[in-house]
Amino acid sequence: MMVEFGDEFEFQPDVSMPTVKSFTTEATRMDFWRFTDHEKARELGGLPGAIVPGIMSQGILAAAIHRFLPGSTIRKIDTIFRAPLLVDSSPTARGVVTHVDEEEGTAEIDLTLVNEAGETPVLGTAVVEVARAE
Amino acid sequence: MILDLHNHSIKSDDGRARVESYCQWIRKKEIPIDGFVLTEHRQYDDESDYRALEDEFGLRILKGSEVETEYGHVLVFGVNDDLRAAFDFTRIDLPLATVLEESGRCGAQAVPCHPGRPNVGLCAHYETRGVPEGVEIIEVASGGSRAGEDEAAAALAERHDYAGVGGSDAHIVSHIGRCATRFPREIRDEEDLVAALREGGFEAVRWT
Amino acid sequence: MDVEELKTRFVGEEFDSTEFEVKPADALAFARCCGETDPRYSDPRHPEYQAPPTFMTRFHGRRTMPEEFPEEYFQGSFDGGKTVIAHAPIPVGATLVGTSQIADVYRKTGRSGSMTFLVHRMEYRNQEGEPISTVDWKLIRKDEA
Known part of the structure; x- marks a missing residue:
């Protein structure tokens, strides 16, 4: 397979206001x-600021x-x-x-x-069908 | 011996980690722990047998529980039939006094966890409910803590002379081994763990 | 109505069926905003072009809850999470049928205190009745102190 236990990856998503809008x-x-x-969001919602929609976080x-x-293919x-x-x-x-x-x-x-701050506001897991090398 | 005292597997409703994957992760990443405890939410898992994994990976895998009280969540180590008959693990409003007393009576050890966390930690309830009797050990290093929460737990421990342990509160594989507890002796099983907690001399350790 | 009663009366009962169009512009914008770079989701000219696997999370049925469900019960609730099972690619431009049910109701305690969790499930099928996607939405309500 193209992937091994312990492989890690990351990217910096764009959650700026224009993109969220x-x-x-x-x-x-x-x-x-x-x-x-x-x-x-602060005044009416008691939030620290506008928040990224949960489904956008999942899409990211x-x-x-x-x-x-x-x-x-994500299963x-x-x-x-x-x-x-x-x-x-x-x-x-x-x-990971x-x-x-x-x-x-x-x-x-x-x-x-x-x-x-190093905190994890969103976490999850996925099962993925890995594309096989031709 | 270093044990990570607070972890959840897929047996917990919000746990997403296979126990085998925890073992693989610890070995792959060379995390310096000798084992871990599975503390499933509101239950004691008496079905699973992890001895084969212990042998394969050379790790100690023990079982406990995380129950819910009016003072927040509490880890219970050394769960046995007597303790399971003493109160309903599935309840979310157990009296802390009952959990502490019955644990003592049944040869188990209760340890309030993530004390600095809002609502589900001890600190949030001391002012309104008073200082509970019978707390001896609390979790002072939690892998699930946000900024300031472990500091609040450490301050609470110092104020009331509680001993402190550490655990990752892992729900996914890559979160195990963030915090743990270093014991001055070998721990072979759950009874040993209770004995070691009662003897003292342990310390919380944190890697993140 | 307590949690056990909610469970007995409502869990497992299909209470809504609605048609949803997978609009090409929406699917493309969804992919772009989430940072998709795989051409199967970002390039409409790709032979396997389809909507991103979590795209169906954006839809809700005509009714969010069963008719007799005490809706005020979940007013002010927050989104605790989403689970998506992708059975097949989501065809862009197609109309899918989504059926709704309450899959579970339970209580636990967390950072927000005592909470009730409601799992709202939508199952999407194509016009041939083949499953495309299952979306579980975990709604959390803080219980009164």
């Missing part, structure tokens, strides 16, 4: 102030897998939103291969979105 308007039609307005983690394993992705991930922050999307099934051609991957 594009996600909430063009991609999903869920243009709520808690995602797109820092001030209202799926993209991280595809960047690491192009051509692979299952499970994400837990433990704390707000802030818009305009600089998180890192990380993955934690199980490889040679017979099935699948890998299990730990996924995290880590913020600048």
Whole structure:
């Protein structure tokens, strides 16, 4: 297989306000102030600022897998939103291969979105069918 | 001997790690622990037998539980039939006093975990509910802590003269071995672990 | 209504069925915003072009809860997580049928105190009835102190 237990990968996703606004308007039609307005999120929502939609965080983690394993197919992705991930922050999307099934051609991957403080507001796991080398 | 005292496998509702993968990860990353304890949420897993994995990876794999009380979550080590009959592990509102007393009576050891965490840690409840009697050990190093939470736990331990242990609170494979407890003696099984906790002389260690 | 009653009355019952169109512009924007670089999701000219595997998380049925479900029960709840099982590629431009059910209700305690968890499940099928995607949405409500 193209992947081994313990392989690690990461990328820096773009969670800037313009990108989140594009996600909430063009991609999903869920243009709520808690995602797109820092001030209202603080004043009305009691949040530290506008937050990245959970489904965008999950989409970022799926993209991280595809960047690491192009051509692979995600069979299952499970994400837990433990704390707000802030818009305009600089998180890192990380993955670690934690199980490889040679017979099935699948890998299990730990996924995290880590913020600048080293905390993990989003974590999850995925089962991926790994593309075989031609 | 160094044991990571607080971890969850797929047996817990929010655990996503296979025990075998924990073992592989520890060896692959050369994490300097000699074993770990599986403390599944609101249950004691008496079905799983990890002896083959212990032999394959040369690691000690022990079992405990993480129960839920009005003072927050509590690790219980040395769970046996007597203790399982003493209270309902599935409840989310167990009285801490019951967990502490019954653990003592049944030869187990109760250790409140992540004390600095909002709502589910001891610190949040001391002002409103008072200082509970019978706490001897708390978790002062937790892999799941956010900024300031372990510091609050350490301050609590110092104020009340509690001993401190460490555990990763891992729910995914790559989070095991972030925190652990160094014991001055060998620990072979759950009874040994309870004895070692009662003897003292251990210390929390943290790698992240 | 307590958790056990909610479970007995509502878990497993299909309460909504709605059609959803996988619009090409939406799928492309979803991929771009999430940082997809795999051409199967980012390039409509790719022979295997499809929507990103988590794309169906963006939809909700006509009803979020069963008709007699005490909706106020989950007012002010927050999103605890999503699980997606991808059974087959999500065809861009297709219309899928999504059915909704409550898959589980349970209580536990966490950083936010005592909480009730509700697992809302949507199963998406194509017009031939073949499964495309299953999305579990974990809704969390803080219990009153």
